[in-house]
Amino acid sequence: MSERTNTVLTIPEPNVARTIEKPYPNVVEGFVVVETAIAPVCNEARIFREHQFEWHDSPEHLGHEGVGTIVETRPGSRFEVGDRVIVFQGNSCQECFVCTTGLSPTHCLGIPYEGFDDGMAPQDVTAGLLGIEKVNASESGGFAMARYRLAPEHMIMKLPDGLSFEHAAAGNCTLGCTYTSAEELAVTANDVVIVAGIGFIGMGAIVNALYRGATVVVLGRNEYRMNLCRELGVEHIIDPDAPDWLAQIHAITGPRRGADAAFECSGAPYYLDKVFAGVRRYGRVYSMGFLGSGAYEVSILNDIMDRHVSWTGGHDVRFRDRDGLLRMLQDAEVQRQIDVLTTHSFPMSEAQEAFEIGLSKECGKIYLRPGE
Numbered sequence: 001m002s003e004r005t006n007t008v009l010t011i012p013e014p015n016v017a018r019t020i021e022k023p024y025p026n027v028v029e030g031f032v033v034v035e036t037a038i039a040p041v042c043n044e045a046r047i048f049r050e051h052q053f054e055w056h057d058s059p060e061h062l063g064h065e066g067v068g069t070i071v072e073t074r075p076g077s078r079f080e081v082g083d084r085v086i087v088f089q090g091n092s093c094q095e096c097f098v099c100t101t102g103l104s105p106t107h108c109l110g111i112p113y114e115g116f117d118d119g120m121a122p123q124d125v126t127a128g129l130l131g132i133e134k135v136n137a138s139e140s141g142g143f144a145m146a147r148y149r150l151a152p153e154h155m156i157m158k159l160p161d162g163l164s165f166e167h168a169a170a171g172n173c174t175l176g177c178t179y180t181s182a183e184e185l186a187v188t189a190n191d192v193v194i195v196a197g198i199g200f201i202g203m204g205a206i207v208n209a210l211y212r213g214a215t216v217v218v219l220g221r222n223e224y225r226m227n228l229c230r231e232l233g234v235e236h237i238i239d240p241d242a243p244d245w246l247a248q249i250h251a252i253t254g255p256r257r258g259a260d261a262a263f264e265c266s267g268a269p270y271y272l273d274k275v276f277a278g279v280r281r282y283g284r285v286y287s288m289g290f291l292g293s294g295a296y297e298v299s300i301l302n303d304i305m306d307r308h309v310s311w312t313g314g315h316d317v318r319f320r321d322r323d324g325l326l327r328m329l330q331d332a333e334v335q336r337q338i339d340v341l342t343t344h345s346f347p348m349s350e351a352q353e354a355f356e357i358g359l360s361k362e363c364g365k366i367y368l369r370p371g372e
């Protein structure tokens with residue numbers, strides 16, 4: 001029997017984060033074991049406060065973003081021990097139309113979003129993170145906030161030699177999901193793009209829009225984060241509470257009378273109202289934030305049809321975008337921006353403090369280092 005264990009982060013109750021020891025992962029064909037170098041904080045700070053879990057998390061199963069080094073493979077693997085990789089989230093089926101046309105694993109038909117209300121148990125969904133330990137008959141390793149992580153081979157990519165873990169770790173929910181949304185919105189250098197509700201996802205949208213040469217207009221109020229936006233290279237920051245906020249947008253967009261596209265990153269009706277008003281006729285709106293599964297009211301006639309606005313949303317990296325994303329992560333200006341927006345890095349043993357800072361909003365992206 002191996003004496004090896006896996007150090008795993010848990011949130012056993014609200015406002016408490018602590019590590020526990022679990023058995024070292026069991027790994028089956030099609031998977032590798034990754035020793036995680038960085039597990040960025042995403043929704044875990046909110047979980048720490050509210051103890052409300054999404055369908056794919058639980059108190060002992062946390063973290064979906066990560067980079068690290070492969071420490072174990074199975075025979076026939078196309079990877080080698082020592083390979084440095086980024087792990088994308090989930091364990092998609094590889095067979096449905098979403099998977100076979102290069103779309104996002106999070107939207108794989110193997111995840112029955114339409115069926116959870118009928119009592120479907122998340123651990124039975126092998127396409128999601130909670131199913132990974134079940135598929136491997138493993139007592140640990142399905143998630144990123146652990147020293148050792150089980151990763152499906154089709155969900156990892158080898159990192160180029162010169163790309164650091166610190167820069168690669170932005171490739172998940174910070175620059176990765178927003179890379180895909182920028183592609184789906186077809187953002188170009190001719191566009192004026194609103195980014196509203198600035199957390200790390202909004203900062204990721206900013207970097208992606210600037211990378212494509214677009215003019216970025218930020219709608220935000222948190223002075224700490226507005227300063228980060230300026231450091232990222234944003235020239236137009238508008239206080240959405242200002243009485244003339246819309247006139248300020250129109251002054252930037254000229255005769256088109258509104259922005260070409262908008263990323264809404266909060267899910268707050270306040271900001272949704274602003275982006276619908278702030279885009280032009282035939283404008284495009286992309287939702288990257290949400291508040292629970294709450295509803296938001298639109299007028300089909302006034303908001304969508306008369307103004308001919310397109311509205312979509314999503315939160316994952318498409319398979320087809322991985323190559324372009326890795327190229328972007330090697331861009332010198334993008335790396336400078338990653339250094340700006342990654343404001344904190346903590347040993348995972350200090351996750352308690354990391355989550356408290358995450359909730360303070362005096363931060364950009366926060367990294368955890370599970371080996372420490």
Ligand SMILES: [Zn+2]
Nearest residue numbers: 093096099108
């Ligand atoms: Zn699929």
Ligand SMILES: [Zn+2]
Nearest residue numbers: 042043065173
């Ligand atoms: Zn995330």
